Amino acid sequence: MPNDAEIFKTAIDDFREIQRYMSLAKEENASRTYAELKEKHILTR
Numbered sequence: 200m201p202n203d204a205e206i207f208k209t210a211i212d213d214f215r216e217i218q219r220y221m222s223l224a225k226e227e228n229a230s231r232t233y234a235e236l237k238e239k240h241i242l243t244r
Contacts, residue, residue, distance in 0.1 A: 214240075 201209075217240045224233040 217236060221233060221236045221240065224236055
């Protein structure tokens with residue numbers, strides 16, 4: 200069973216990944232991709 204530190208690290212890593220993809224999608228003006236990533240980000244919180 201993972202400890203609290205491992206769970207927290209996984210959550211932070213997942214958050215960073217989604218943020219990176221959202222930033223790239225927004226920069227490229229990929230509005231549909233950005234919207235999907237934003238929805239996924241909100242649901243994983």
